[in-house]
Amino acid sequence: MSGNEVRRRTGGRSARVRSAVLDATLEAMAEHGADGVAIRDVARRAGVHETSVYRRWTSVEQLILDALLSYSQQQLPVPDTGLLRDDLLTFGRSVAAYLATPLGTALTRSMAATGDDAALAASRAQFWQSRFELAQVMIERGMARGELPADADAALLLELLISPLHFRALLTRMPIDDHFVEQTVDTLLHGLPQSGPSSRR
Incomplete structure (x- = not known):
């Protein structure tokens, strides 16, 4: 088993969904600006259902904030x-x-x-x-x-x-x-x- 497989399993599905959604949010911001980010588009990009996004983030503003903070902490x-x-x-x-x-x-x-x-x-x-x-x-x-x-x-x-x-x-x-x-x-x-x-x- 590779190190990448270990890391993927350690985080679990919830962590993978969060990562995919945050990445999709950044992509949407880069393409359309913060004003153009929509939950439906983010969910489509991330390959998850809209309800999976709404369970974790109650608004698009919270989603954008989480995505920016997470990315800036990494970079x-x-x-x-x-x-x-x-x-x-x-x-x-x-x-x-x-x-x-x-x-x-x-x-x-x-x-x-x-x-x-x-x-x-x-x-x-x-x-x-x-x-x-x-x-x-x-x-x-x-x-x-x-x-x-x-x-x-x-x-x-x-x-x-x-x-x-x-x-x-x-x-x-x-x-x-x-x-x-x-x-x-x-x-x-x-x-x-x-x-x-x-x-x-």
């Missing part, structure tokens, strides 16, 4: 290198790699283009809040080690890290290379470099 794990700068670099590189994939690009654009539907807006806000709560442990560890002031705003620091990456991915479409990630992290931690006579005046 964007929170590092623990022992140094804040290295944590932020590793996390920034993961975000850049995620944004560079076809699915990551499509999902990000889909979330950005979501309309003013109240339920979808709440789902989007909950997604980002959950991501910040998971990632802010990097900032808290940095505070505990004395790498940041004790009153540093963890949510703001994380926004300042990921916003330039999303700006390039969504607006300017410029490449997000490793040098750009390093520049972003170092500017976040130390400010803009000062050089030349004008900086000493």
Whole structure:
């Protein structure tokens, strides 16, 4: 028996159905945007009955939220290198790699283009809040080690890290290379470099 067979059996049918539904939800989002996701279409893509979806998720908004959180946790794990700068670099590189994939690009654009539907807006806000709560442990560890002031705003620091990456991915479409990630992290931690006579005046 192969390792893959063991993993499939360990999760059981419920885990396989959940995985298939979440994958189908991501595919639907990538194709139609968050506004265009429908339970019937997701069930068809996943090869399950609609009732199997409704038993686990009571609304399409909950389904989208679960799919995004599950995928982001797989693709964007929170590092623990022992140094804040290295944590932020590793996390920034993961975000850049995620944004560079076809699915990551499509999902990000889909979330950005979501309309003013109240339920979808709440789902989007909950997604980002959950991501910040998971990632802010990097900032808290940095505070505990004395790498940041004790009153540093963890949510703001994380926004300042990921916003330039999303700006390039969504607006300017410029490449997000490793040098750009390093520049972003170092500017976040130390400010803009000062050089030349004008900086000493």
